[in-house]
Amino acid sequence: MKTIIFYFSGTGNSLKVAKDLAEKIKDTTLIRITSDYNFKKDLTEFDRIGFIFPVYVWGPPLLVNEFVEKLNIPKDKYIFAVTTCGGIPGATLIYFQKLLEKKGIVLSSGFNVRMPGNFLPLYGARPIKSQEKMFEKEKNKIEKISSSILENKKTKIQKSFCLFNWISIALYKTTAHNLRKMDKIFWANDSCNSCGICEKVCPVKDIKIIEGKPVWSNKCEQCMACIQWCPVSAIQVGKISPKRKRYHHPEININELIK
Ligand SMILES: Cc1cc2nc3c(=O)[nH]c(=O)nc-3n(C[C@H](O)[C@H](O)[C@H](O)COP(=O)(O)O)c2cc1C
16 A cells, blocks of 8 residues: 655654654655645555644644645545644644545544654753653554554544643634744854755745845744754844754754755
8 A cells, every 4th residue: 555644844753753654654655845845746646645744833834734725635545644742732633634624635543742842932952861751652652553544544533632622723823823924033143154954954945045144034834943953053043042952853864854
């Protein structure tokens, strides 16, 4: 059986989950969701279509919504989704399920996987030991998710325990649209060596290096890739970030995201 997984990832957590699942499911094509995807790929040859992405304020990244709206998804496929989140996924997958429903597509299964949080404006990286514990748990969860997918099982779509869907969706709808302009407070300090990694890793071409420094253009997904992959931690968020430890998944190489 052939599977295709579309993933969105800023700091590698979702790519790691996508790679681990691909290894278990076999015969899987992985495609990063970026703003320049050309939508020419014919999906009829695939038996399963998966979407893997991080939770942003209890919903999918805006680019993921736009991507799915444009994607021509054949109706007779096994469709699954996996989110990665720092701790509270809310009803992200319920929102995603409704998005697919509007296209006449049924989400067959949906899972949340906890990974280290990457939202530097609120916190720095967890201690390494705590990250390692999470990665151990991720391995176990991948076992369960992959065996479910291999059987094409229809499962209950996962969400945060004891949370009304409407609360989660209301929070998402009132906050998510602000994310794109939040790059207004990003800047690079004097450690910036103009390497251009931030420009290359950005999934939406939001960054241009001008006179040796990154300049953002307010179409940001807030994926944190530019900040978290900067090899000299030069990129800052307002005044709050210089002392916060950076995070990206330790087993992901930046070239995997750039390609
Ligand atoms: C803008 C933004 C919003 C986030 N909101 C949430 C959230 O509501 N709940 C949560 O558990 N984690 C949240 N996170 C953490 C990410 O979902 C988590 O770290 C994810 O695994 C990152 O995936 P990636 O490494 O593939 O980019 C947020 C992160 C960002 C950057």
